[in-house]
Amino acid sequence: MTPPKTPTSTPPMQLSLNTGGDELSLRAHLTPPVTPIGKPSGHDSLDQLEGGADASIVKQTITKPLRFIDDLKICRDADDIPIEFGRGVLSIVYKATSAPPAPPIGADTPPTSPAFSSRVLAAKIPLRRDARAALQAEALTLTRLNRTPGHDDHVIKFFGVEAATEALVMAAVPLDLSTYVEDQADLRKKNFSTATMFEPVMGMDSFSDLARKLIGGLAWLHNEAGLVHGDVKPLNILLRPIASDDCAHADADTGAFPYYPLYADFSSALDIPSDQEDINSKITDMYAVTVPFTAPEILKSLISGNVALSPASDVFSLAATLIACATGDMLLYPGDRRRRQLMACDGHQILEFTRNGANGARVSRNGLVEKLVKPAVVKDPSQRISAQDWVAFAAA
Ligand SMILES: Nc1ncnc2c1ncn2[C@@H]1O[C@H](COP(=O)(O)OP(=O)(O)OP(=O)(O)O)[C@@H](O)[C@H]1O
Ligand SMILES: [Mg+2]
Known part of the structure; x- marks a missing residue:
């Protein structure tokens, strides 16, 4: 997709920092609500x-x-x-x-x-x-x-x-990915072993399966549904247990991730525009971001006023989500809040930054996690791997 053009009629943008918790949100009030998107009439069920x-x-x-x-x-x-x-x-x-x-x-x-x-x-x-x-x-x-x-x-x-x-x-799907990963990280801490200290907290096989499912889901969203999610992060992914009678996953020894990870919270979602249509004209007036999982070009664009929401920004957010799933650290970056924000603005260096954190060994240099996420965090969004190509890459 080509980068969006500068909007001609974007009103002054208000940014507010919610400093109430460690998970920081920026909220931008931009152009009018998303253009309604499609359902034929006559169906109530x-x-x-x-x-x-x-x-x-x-x-x-x-x-x-x-x-x-x-x-x-x-x-x-x-x-x-x-x-x-x-x-x-x-x-x-x-x-x-x-x-x-x-x-x-x-x-x-x-x-x-x-x-x-x-x-x-x-x-x-x-x-x-x-x-x-x-x-x-x-x-x-x-x-x-x-x-x-x-x-x-x-x-x-x-x-x-x-x-x-x-x-x-x-x-009702009452378990989110953030809670699941933090529980796995706690278990690892309680049962620490040098044999598993270089692996993702949930184990390598389970992590790989989760990654394939999430990447496949994002490719489906972009290519089948024609949608940018706009707020991919562990809290917005819900885990539906795989039924024990599901043949494809029935063997507990496969190490498969035991849930369907489902994308939820589409309050920041946008239609992927056909042709050269300006995506900025469709951004909802409640567009929200959670800093550590937001692509650096979006963080910068919130300040400049030219929001560059795109499929590539979702790809970055999913890569950040996968890194958090590997380390078990939902803040992603080490240090105090100000330092973490600065690092998030240089998010293309996310692997180096997270390696300096307490659980950095779980994203070791040239390891599986690094190989998987590297093409998804490159600085230039137009050079970032697409979700569709990432599916093939993750399967290889
Ligand atoms: N279908 C569901 N079943 C169970 N819990 C859910 C469901 N949908 C959402 N939740 C829980 O409610 C929380 C908030 O939901 P959601 O993310 O949709 O709201 P939001 O106000 O748009 O959030 P955000 O702050 O990310 O913009 C989720 O993180 C999840 O814990
Ligand atoms: Mg949410």
Whole structure:
């Protein structure tokens, strides 16, 4: 893809630094919300859409998101507090259940199926008023993604928007990649062994399998769905367990990564423009980044005002994610916050920088991790490996 042109009508950009936690976010208020993207009308249920999907409908204009028509109930704990799966800068994600809509009074309908009413869901609700537009755009993106063949193994399942709460209703996948990797890192610390100190914290085979799945998922997003994710990082990747009766993964001794890593959180996603269309004109007004996982050209462009979001910036973010998965360190760079930010701006040197960290041995020089991520972190985005070529590279 050619680098985007400078926008002609970008308003002054406000950058705000959220210094509340170690994970730093920059938020840029840019041009109007993402152009709505495509779903034909007349479908209210995901089941109606599945099976009949074909690649040609992906590019159709979607103006309405899938609607969630069942009754949604947010789960509460013993103290009547809503149960959260997690929260981000934009939203809270609650645990929920659903049931078919109540029949009209007096109607003679059969009782609700117990299997149906016990379905556990995740309901993503805007945390702030100004997050509504971003979540509405995300609902359109999720609608389209869930109609693109192959979505099941790569992105979170979306059931629609519930009108009353404006919740984005998704399959519940309560484990994210960040938590999983940190748990693996803790286990390694407790059972330290010199035999495994040069390997990724989850072990080499599992890491390789995870990397292949994530790279394959990104290639699917870019090439099949025509989308830049815009915020690839471990917290935005959810892990759905592979069922034990799945033949391809049934053998526990293969060392395969035991989950489908699913891309989630499409609140920063953008259509990959056809032709030379300016991607900047499509950037959402709630475009967000998390510094350590953001491509250096994006960090620089946030300051200059010419945001260069592209498939190549996703490739960098996935490479950074894989390095974090190897070292177990979700901050990626060593040192204090200011130093880490400076290093992130020189992200093409991420391998050298992370090697200076406490777990640098896990990304050893000329080792598998370095070989895998090196072509994905080159400084010039136009020279970076594409997700599609990276698939073949990772398989070799
Ligand atoms: N389908 C789901 N099932 C279970 N938990 C989820 C689900 N979707 C999201 N979560 C949890 O909620 C958190 C916040 O969700 P999400 O990343 O979509 O929100 P956000 O406000 O857009 O985040 P960000 O700060 O990255 O912009 C996730 O990191 C994850 O822990
Ligand atoms: Mg998120």
